[in-house]
Amino acid sequence: xxxxxxxxxxxxxTSSHSGAATFARYVGALALIVTGVMHLQQYYGVxxxxxxxxxxxxxxxxxxxVALGLVLLAPLGQRAPEVHHLAAIGGIVFAAGTIIALxxxxxxxxxGFHEHGYRAAIVISLAAEAVAVVSLAAYLVASRxxxxxxxxxxxxxxxxx
Amino acid sequence: xxxxxxxxxxxAVLATGCQAATNELHPSREELKAGARGSLGQVLxxxxxxxxxxxxxxxxxxxxxxxxxxxxxWPPLTTSRAPVVEAPLDSSKVTLLExxxxxxxxxxxxxxxxxxxGDTSPxxxxxxxxxxxGAHWYTLHPSGQKAEAEGEGGESDDS
Numbered sequence: 532x533x534x535x536x537x538x539x540x541x542x543x544x545t546s547s548h549s550g551a552a553t554f555a556r557y558v559g560a561l562a563l564i565v566t567g568v569m570h571l572q573q574y575y576g577v578x579x580x581x582x583x584x585x586x587x588x589x590x591x592x593x594x595x596x597v598a599l600g601l602v603l604l605a606p607l608g609q610r611a612p613e614v615h616h617l618a619a620i621g622g623i624v625f626a627a628g629t630i631i632a633l634x635x636x637x638x639x640x641x642x643g644f645h646e647h648g649y650r651a652a653i654v655i656s657l658a659a660e661a662v663a664v665v666s667l668a669a670y671l672v673a674s675r676x677x678x679x680x681x682x683x684x685x686x687x688x689x690x691x692x
Numbered sequence: 693x694x695x696x697x698x699x700x701x702x703x704a705v706l707a708t709g710c711q712a713a714t715n716e717l718h719p720s721r722e723e724l725k726a727g728a729r730g731s732l733g734q735v736l737x738x739x740x741x742x743x744x745x746x747x748x749x750x751x752x753x754x755x756x757x758x759x760x761x762x763x764x765x766w767p768p769l770t771t772s773r774a775p776v777v778e779a780p781l782d783s784s785k786v787t788l789l790e791x792x793x794x795x796x797x798x799x800x801x802x803x804x805x806x807x808x809x810g811d812t813s814p815x816x817x818x819x820x821x822x823x824x825x826g827a828h829w830y831t832l833h834p835s836g837q838k839a840e841a842e843g844e845g846g847e848s849d850d851s
Contacts, residue, residue, distance in 0.1 A: 573761070577761035577762075577764075577765065577825075578761075578765050578824050578825075579761075579764075579765065581765065581808075581809055581810035581818075582764075582765065582809040582810070583809070583812050644764070644809070645764070645767065646764055647759065647760050647761070647763040647764045648759065648760045648763075650760045650761060652761075
C-alpha cells in the first residue's frame with residue numbers, strides 16, 4: 532500500500548497559536564519600526580548626526596529597524612515562515628543590542644559618547660525595544676507550537692486511535 | 693544561541709573599552725589656555741587643544757540651559773578642582789558651576805563652557821556660530837567675549 536504522509540492539524544490549538552503568533556509578529560514589527568523612527572528623529576531633530584560613529588549608527592538603526600519591521604509585516608507566501616523566523620531572530624538581536632548600547636552609553640561611554648538622561652525620546656525607544664524583544668520571542672514560540680510536528684503527521688490511510 | 697551571547701558580550705567589551713571623547717565622566721583638574729584658530733584669532737582651548745564654546749542661552753553664570761540631548765551633543769567642560777589657567781587668560785574670570793551628579797562645570801567670564809561633539813580633533817571649530825538647542829554657540833576670546841570671524845557677519849546653518 533502506498534503511504535502518503537499528510538498533515539492532520541489539530542484545529543483549535545493550532546489556529547489559536549497561529550493567531551497569537553501573527554499578532555505577536557505584527558506587534559514586534561511595529562515596535563521595531565518605532566525604534567528606528569525614534570533614532571531617525573534623534574539623528575535629525577537633536578543633531579546626533581554630528582556625533583562621530585554614533586550619528587551614523589543612529590541612521591543604521593533606522594534603516595535596519597524599519598527594514599526588519601517591513602519584512603515581518605510582509606505577506607511572503609510560502610517562504611513566509613522561514614523569512615519571518617529569521618527576521619524575528621534578527622529583530623530580537625537588534626532590539627536587545629540597542630538596549631545594551633544605550634545602557635553602556637548612559638553609564639559609561641560608547642565609542643567615546645556619553646548619553647545624558649532618560650528624556651521622552653529615550654523612554655519611548657526603550658519601551659519599543661523591550662516590546663520588540665518580548666513580542667518577537669513570543670512569536671517564535673507561538674509559531675513553533677502552531678507548526679505541524681512529526682507527532683501530527685500520520686499516514687493518510689491510518690485511522691486515528 | 694551561544695554565538696548570539698558571544699556577539700553581545702564582544703559588543704559590550706568593545707563599547708566599554710573605547711576612549712571617552714569628553715571629560716565629564718572622569719573629570720580631572722582641567723587646564724585652560726588660548727589657542728590660535730585662523731580668522732577667529734586666539735580662543736579658549738583645553739590642555740589638549742580642544743576648542744571650547746559658550747552657549748548664548750546661558751545668560752547666568754550659575755545656570756546652564758544645556759541638558760539631556762543638548763549635553764550629549766555639547767558635553768560640558770567639567771573639572772575636579774579649579775582649573776589651571778594660562779596667560780593671557782585671567783584666572784579671576786574662572787568660576788565653577790554645579791551640575792547634577794556632583795559634576796562641576798568650568799565657567800569663564802560668566803559663560804559655562806562646552807565641547808562640541810562635531811569637533812573630532814584639536815583645532816577644530818566646527819561648532820562656531822551653530823544655531824542649536826535654541827541659541828547660538830561661539831568660541832571665546834581670552835577677554836571672555838564671544839569670538840566671531842573677521843569679515844564674516846553671516847550665520848552658519850545648523851548642520
